[in-house]
Amino acid sequence: MAKILIIDDEKSIRNTLKDILTFESHNVDLAEDGKTGLQLASENTYDIIFCDIKMPQMDGIEVLESLHETSPEIPVVMISGHGNIETAVEAIKKGAFDFIQKPLDLNRIMVTLKNALEKSNLIVETKTLKKKVNMRYQMIGESAAIKKVKDMIERVAPTDARVLITGENGTGKEVVARWLHDKSNRAQAPFIEVNCAAIPSELIESELFGHEKGAFTSAIKQRKGKFEQADGGTIFLDEIGDMSLSAQAKVLRALQENKITRVGSDKDIDVNVRVIAATNKNIASEIEKNNFREDLYHRLSVILIHVPSLNNRKEDIPLLAEHFVAISCEEQGVPVKKVSTGAIEELKKINWTGNIREFRNVIERLVILCGSEIMAEDVISYARPL
Secondary structure: OOEEEEEOOOHHHHHHHHHHHHHOOOEEEEEOOHHHHHHHHHHOOOOEEEEEOOOOOOOHHHHHHHHHHHOOOOOEEEEEOOOOHHHHHHHHHOOOOEEEEOOOOHHHHHHHHHHHHHHHHHHHHHHHHHHHHHHHOOOOOOOHHHHHHHHHHHHHOOOOOOEEEEOOOOOOHHHHHHHHHHOOOOOOOOEEEEEOOOOOOOOHHHHHHEEOOOOOOOOOOOEEOHHHHOOOOEEEEEOHHHOOHHHHHHHHHHHHHOEEEOEOOOOEEEOOOEEEEEEOOOHHHHHHOOOOOHHHHHHHOOEEEEOOOHHHOHHHHHHHHHHHHHHHHHHHOOOOOEEOHHHHHHHHHOOOOOHHHHHHHHHHHHHHHOOOEEOHHHHHHHOOOO
């Protein structure tokens, strides 16, 4: 059932539309002029608004412009008995979802309503997904160590400088990369992540640079690589310390010349990407072992950001616990649970070898297994089950 507002100065049109929509079990409000309609729209949340164009005092285009400023997510369908192409085009340009001519056609109204409601549902779903993504990539903490990282991000993000992020597994290197992208001038362009450790060495070049049809046995069609997909945006090379030397050579060329070549092709392709890399390895040691190219390291490490381990910022545990408890409770569909002072102290005693990733898993386990408040004894019992 949808909540619908009808704005029209003709009483017969208002009542006819209301009868049709009420019969379909929708909740309908009526307004006899634009001013009243805007007042109702400011006091209620509507799924769709039908608005006449020709009305005294304030016409429908003015109403549409005002609604688009205050509630751009609400589909507005314009209706008029004086419809023409120019009027319809103007309405659509100013943000109308659709344009319907009088006399009103029942089938057209129902199809438009269905499409508008589907759009509204997609907007709600998108907002929910964005909220979940934003919660996942928040950087929680007020310790000196994490403030240093945040400060570096603020200074570096607006530039196109390449960044190498170092730190142990689970510290949140991907979060730093996301922040660098989201705060950059490339924020509206793609953010493409590549886990170099998860891709077999024989496939990494195809994954990064793409391939032509027939380049190898399973190449049944042409495929764009991650560098091309990230064009205009950011490519995040996670765990770059695990990349093969041959792939490193091609990445080095891409950084030097801003060009890539697909596997099986001799044609250069220009790319415009910002490269952010991350590793949990000691790159200096890898260079000594001839596992990593020194020239690539210098290309990647224009800016170095080290993400501290959780053991080095345990003063952030209260904030992290509150954050992950809220997320876990929402995911489990239960009221937000409290974390006692004693539980916080027990959490601080743990050696967090898995860092933030391990900490979040422990919090989720405690949310599932504990009562309305997580106590010290719960942490002792459940934090380290082995």
